[in-house]
Amino acid sequence: MNNIILIGFMGSGKTTIGKILANDLSLEYFDIDEFIEENTKMSIPEIFKKAGESWFRDQESFALSCLTDGSNRLIATGGGIVEREDNLEVLKNGGTVVYLKASPDKLWTRAGKDPNRPLSTDLASFRKLFDRRRSRYEAAADIVIDTGSLSVERTVEAVKKALEELKSTED
Ligand code: S3P
DSSP, X not given: OOOEEEEOSTTSOHHHHHHHHHHHTTOEEEEHHHHHHHHHTSOHHHHHHXXXXXXXXHHHHHHHHHHHSSSSEEEEOOGGGXXXXXXXXXXXXXXXXXXXXXXXXXXXXXXXXXXXXXXXXXXXXXXXXXXXXXXXHHHHOSEEEEOTTOOHHHHHHHHHHHHHHHHHHHO
């Protein structure tokens, strides 16, 4: 299997970190949002507008199942992957789950009011969403990386180190 799955709230760096990690670890990079956009031939905002969040979540679960059904992949999820209870089991069985953790304030500076993110319209609801999901990310993760003040490079190094440590405890 050997998949690595990145989880975390909007703005946690899943895409940026994921692409670098995939390259460094010789894994094939996949992005769940991209998979959904290609599969539905619609953009994420378009899906939310025309079909609604629930239909988006169906597509998201389908994408997660498809992408975890393969090996040597780096899979970057969308922030809401922990919304559906069933996804938690798929995550656990699908690979090593790495949670990129950051404070809601930091996340808001990176992803707030982004027109491509239908659920980042105002800080109050952004925070509320974060509070609802935070324990789910923790519960789903094999590794938690506090990205706090780390640069992209440092975050990548921290993930690699944690993966090696995890591997050595499993050997
Ligand atoms: C969402 C996060 C987005 C995207 C969609 C919904 C969420 O992905 O899947 O807008 O519910 O948090 P990113 O985490 O990559 O922004």
